[in-house]
Amino acid sequence: MIQAVLLDLDATLLDYGTPAWRATVRAVCETLVRSLAPDLDADALHDAYTRRYLDHMRAGGDGAQHPPGRIPDADSIWRECWRQALDEYGHAELAGRATDEYKRQRRRRYVLFDDVASTLSALRSASYRLGLVTNGPGDAQRDKITATGLDRFLDLTVISGEVAVSKPDRRIFEITLERMGLEPADVCHVGDSLVTDVGGALNAGLGASIWLNRSRAVRDPLLRPPSHEITSLHELPALMLHAPR
Structure with missing residues (x-):
């Protein structure tokens, strides 16, 4: 759910x-x-x-x-x-x-893609909790978040440089789940990388792994497939609408 x-x-x-x-x-x-x-x-x-x-x-x-x-x-x-x-x-x-x-x-x-603000607003309106899971130094990533106004949408941010473990290691998702008080099946993860994002979500056994393929790249058949593939975040609210709640 x-x-x-x-x-x-x-x-x-x-x-x-x-x-x-x-x-x-x-x-x-x-x-x-x-x-x-x-x-x-x-x-x-x-x-x-x-x-x-x-x-x-x-x-x-x-x-x-x-x-x-x-x-x-x-x-x-x-x-x-x-x-x-x-x-x-x-x-x-x-x-x-x-x-x-x-x-x-x-x-x-620093600029957000043009599909970000409307999508995050739609997800929050649909009562989804929103979290950010990112690799990088804490100060750099948090500066990006505040500079672009992303912080107004987020319930939680977990950064590899602050927890000493990075995607695709399942432990960064386990830390996130513990902080949110949720089980793996309660959560999906969306990201542009088949290796770190999709691979990490699969490693952690999350409810869904969603690949954001903005460039419409051909998926490497040697990598594990995502649960879903989208080419724009605009597709995400409709996809979530049909996900179990």
Whole structure:
């Protein structure tokens, strides 16, 4: 009996993908060159920061590999990546200014997909409880939530960087269920990733796993299929209407 809908954040609700991120980095580099260090090469700095940050992410950047209480926040990660990139050009002292500008430029580019607000409003009107289950550092993810106004829709937010376990591990869903006082069959999860979202929902035995396939990609037959596939969140209220209550 589905009582609550859990949702992923990045690429499910929040439209802040690689192009927006690269534009953010480029804007920071251009600001530094224009305002503080005209001897810097903006293109070279962009490449240096991008390389450092992507190396960090490949090493497990959502923080879930760290024990609780020792998880680095996004601010510290960004500051160190900027310090290393700037140090290549003799300007490590600008790391703090770069990080502040980076956060400002990120917030400017955070935007929800156009199907988010109406869908979440419809689900709340239908008395579904709404939760967010997302991988990433706590401070970065919570900033996205408040910057876009998502917090007004949510009953609960669980972030991998705050609980030291990430999707598709079933334990992040078990933590969510415990906090909501619900059983696995009471809950469905919606997300854009077959691996982390659908796989995590299946690992946790949730009532339904819903794949949001915005790009209409062909499903990898080697991955376990979702309970349902949708191409827009606009389809979700009608789908839930026919789910057992």
